[in-house]
Amino acid sequence: MKEPVEWSERLVLLALHEAKGIGWRSIRKALASGSLVQCVHYAEAQWRELGLSGAQAASARSVLMHAEAAAASLERYARMGVRVITMLDDDYPELLRETHEPPWVLYAKGRVELLKTPALALVGTRTPSAYGRQATIRLARELAARGLTIVSGLAKGIDRCAHEGALTNGGATIAVLGTPIDIVYPAEHRALFACIAQQGLLVSEYPIGTRCHAGLFPQRNRIIAGLSVGTAVVEAAQRSGSLITVDHAITMNREVFAVPGPVQSRYSEGTHQLLKNGAKLLAEAEDVMEEFIHRPDILGRLQPSKSAPPPPETKLTGDEVRLLRLVREKPGTADELHERSGMPFGLLHAVLINLTIKRRIEQHPGFIYRAF
């Protein structure tokens, strides 16, 4: 026979959070009524007095009947290597606690200490251009090197680039999921998911077993903004989901950054609108640092990575230098580079392959070469 489990405030909060039909507001009502431990003894009528509906009251009553069930749920998370962090815990990130509607419980997997580091959200469209991808990867890498944790949403496109960019040189990143923590969405990010669980932190508000639906994703945006001292947007169309994150950041009185894009692009409309409305233009990591120059509370906590010396400059041949200059001027396909450089094809291919091997240029889908 096991020891009977005692209800604690934390356990009640978790039980209510995982109860069916009980939302964020219901829990606030319970908290407002006094000690959570008291709630254990509430009859359904008392719950209804607090303003819950009949069904909610029944649900609350039933989950609070057995402390063992709640404790078993906690144990299950522990076995899965998932940390359960409630609002009542010291581990709970302060920045998030300050926000308007902070999640009562966070499920986290990975380096939980990252929740206490200064973080910057980097979000954007799910269908980026090569320009957007590269800008994101570069910014994420540079910002992470300065000690900022990069927060994003593990979505396709810019989110993915933000995580990957941060991870490249061992930087820190937090992925806030719109799904329970045991589900990888989109599925093709499985490898990235595993990598972040190791080197970064996965966070979700949703208990395991929650039915996934599209409505959960905008919800998690408030956590992305809430964990971060500022939110930066790369490539967002006029009505992009990324702008929801920005709205949250503005309500929370956090900084907003936008990376400018080409004027013809539909995916610059959102970011340029932000810039017009006073967002800070973000072109390089220094732009973020400057903004926080008077914030020792942030800068003081930064731990810049002991920047690994840049890879030894491999010698480039004359042809390689010439071609690299052309690619930097304007990315292009092998055909365009052939016409612009006048190099015969054999030589051109050799130079392209060599530059790729030396990691100066990169081949993108569509056979387009871009400089790093």
Add this chain to the structure above:
Amino acid sequence: MEGVDGRLIEVEVDIASGLPQVSIVGLPDPAVRESVDRVRAAIRNCGMQFPLERITVNLAPADLRKQGTAFDLAIAAGVLGASGQLGAALPERTMLIGELALDGSVRAVPGVLAMAEQARDCGMTNVALPADNLSEASLIGGLRLLGIGHLRQLIEAAAAACSEQAERLWVSAEQVQRSAGGPGMAATGPEAYDYGEVLGQHHAKRALLTAAAGRHNIVLSGPPGTGKTMLIRRLPGIMPLLDDAEALEVTKIHSIAGKLGAGPAALIRSRPFRDPHHTISAGGLIGGGTHPRPGEATLAHRGILFLDELPEFSRAALEALRQPLEDRSVTIARTRAVHRFPAHFMLAATMNPCPCGYYGDESGEWEAPRCSCSARKIEAYRMKISGPLLDRIDLQVEVPRPPSFGEAAAGMDTASMLERVALARERQTARSEQAGTSWNSELSGRALREHARLSGEAQLLLQEAYRSLGLSLRAHDRILKLARTVADLDDRAEIGAAHVAEAIQYRAFDRAPVQG
């Protein structure tokens, strides 16, 4: 006919007293069985007697299935001969080919070329055949031919027997050729398309040049409207014409398939180009049917099989292609016989990079449609082409959208490309004795290692590329073969770094993709 080769069939006719009845033995199929009715009508309508006795027709060898209508003439001759109505005998060693109409006229049949060839190989000297097939059969030299338009002419020829007159009736194949105006050199077809019309796309053009030179299979991948189909349609123009042996093979196949068309026949000299629609069945592609007939793969023998929108083809059809790609022939097994069709073709295919077609298409135009496919859908689309099939396609080339109209230069045209292909062919032919094959795409094992030796610099580049580009291991041999062809095009014995680099660039699907 068996596969694409003829089989000599002896027709024996016996007339015995008994109830009037005709039986054909020797596994005839319905068309052959019906032959009796055509023969009976034709003989009557020529004013001859169809004997009202018990007639047995034996088609030997008796254990082989017979099909088609080409036996009519032989059966008629047999019946007339056995009933003593044929004045004298036909010359020794005469083969009869032809289908009879009810009024006694003789109709053309498919496959005469192969039959005539078989006749010669079996030691026949005379072939009587439908007048419409005369010029086709005359492509086989060394035969005396009699083109007949009506059964009566056969009877006349028999009556003339060995007289002077007969000598005038039978003409040699060479005579027919002369009167048709020179040996079969026509039918190269007008060169309607030229690569000079294709602006830009230098990379793809070079890839096609390489493919044509080494007979490598190729797939072009790119968004819609980039000219993939246009590029491949011009491919036959840069391939050397068929040599005599090849031309005969190809013409035979087309004769059997009944695709030679009317008019004076000539050997097909241009490379066949077949582009079946993607709804084609596996049987249609490689051949099939109760009595197997050649499919598109065989019709493309010695030429190009073009599959537009490769992933749209049914899985079964694509998988069926694996055998011909490996063995260069199609084997169709039926309970009674196994048929072999030659299918030595070069596969040229196009595909989109993803189901919507726009994956990776963002060159220049910001407003260009963006790819809306999930990574899973893209993968599923590519998975339609199985690994083993993709393994047999040496060149996988991305064809990006050209930046804008009017900017690109024309580059190589068909004439100059053809010249370079011929040069590379010469090098391959010179090597063929040692290598055991005349095409670089067929180099394998030791021959490959021996003839595709890399310079030190090239070796280094290949190793580096493996390490940092994430090339798959199975690509190694393909890259060597391609590099060999590229070096041949460059007229170099040794494969240099530039050749290897170019070969690597032709393996688009091997590189680990950059994720978006």
